[in-house]
Amino acid sequence: MTSHRPLRAKALSGSERLDAATRLLQAARVAEPxxxxxxxxxxxxxxxxxxxxxxxxxxxxxxxxEPVAGVLLTAEQDDAWQCDPVVTRxxxxxxxxxxxxxxxEARAAAGEGAVEVPxxxxxxxxxxxxxxxxxxxxxxxxxxxxxxxxxxxxxxxPVAAVAEGYRLSSREHxxxxxxxxxxxxxxxxxxxxxxxxxxxxxxxVALAPDGSVAGYALLWPDPVTxxxxxxxxxxxxxxxxxxxxxxxxxHGLALAAVxxxxxxKVSWSSQAAGGLYTGLGxxxxxxxxxxxG
Numbered sequence: 001m002t003s004h005r006p007l008r009a010k011a012l013s014g015s016e017r018l019d020a021a022t023r024l025l026q027a028a029r030v031a032e033p034x035x036x037x038x039x040x041x042x043x044x045x046x047x048x049x050x051x052x053x054x055x056x057x058x059x060x061x062x063x064x065x066e067p068v069a070g071v072l073l074t075a076e077q078d079d080a081w082q083c084d085p086v087v088t089r090x091x092x093x094x095x096x097x098x099x100x101x102x103x104x105e106a107r108a109a110a111g112e113g114a115v116e117v118p119x120x121x122x123x124x125x126x127x128x129x130x131x132x133x134x135x136x137x138x139x140x141x142x143x144x145x146x147x148x149x150x151x152x153x154x155x156x157x158p159v160a161a162v163a164e165g166y167r168l169s170s171r172e173h174x175x176x177x178x179x180x181x182x183x184x185x186x187x188x189x190x191x192x193x194x195x196x197x198x199x200x201x202x203x204x205v206a207l208a209p210d211g212s213v214a215g216y217a218l219l220w221p222d223p224v225t226x227x228x229x230x231x232x233x234x235x236x237x238x239x240x241x242x243x244x245x246x247x248x249x250x251h252g253l254a255l256a257a258v259x260x261x262x263x264x265k266v267s268w269s270s271q272a273a274g275g276l277y278t279g280l281g282x283x284x285x286x287x288x289x290x291x292x293g
Contacts, residue, residue: 012058020067049191117293144268169207
């Protein structure tokens, strides 16, 4: 008969919560190669700018020094609060207790705002808890994985050709205002560099002939799980239909392979984005439904 250490519950916020969420999601990914919804890099990406949820304490359960369950809470721009009850495989934490605590903390923080809980469609336990708590299924998205062993060799930055007149570079070789500042605030560079998994060499941009940023893709390498998370990807409207997204991503995936990452992961919610990723070799493996309470 297997015995577990007594669980210790602790309310965390700010950098303490981010650290616990990182370790919890890394443990969850090691236990389940393609299960769950999030990577450790996801809450680090969410932390790129201040949010009302940063200082809201949420509960984590520890067995010894290691987190085995926890509540992730992220305030979005549209007044929706994303709530993620996370329980690692084999955890002694009771999923019902974790979900009850998660929804209570989310609803208290959100007030009149909506609460959204993403659940993978193959997560039998999570879907049962969502049904028990009366959550209503909403929109969905897809997730795909790519084995990086066959990635193409990579050319040296920052002179790699992309499309005629364009070139590829990275934040490692660029100075000045960060290209994500327009949509993520002036302090986004500080927010990214303060995280554990951000690598400026994998923060890639496609530069237009006039030197402006035409598109970008950011890959987050996790040495603990061997996963490179792709988030975000964008090509500005004036530069679309030139193959820039594909070129930047292909280059980033090759760089990730060179760094010893085993797999890459990306999620999408549109047919066009799905076509881009599957065209690069990502294999759709799961869908996620966003439940609202």
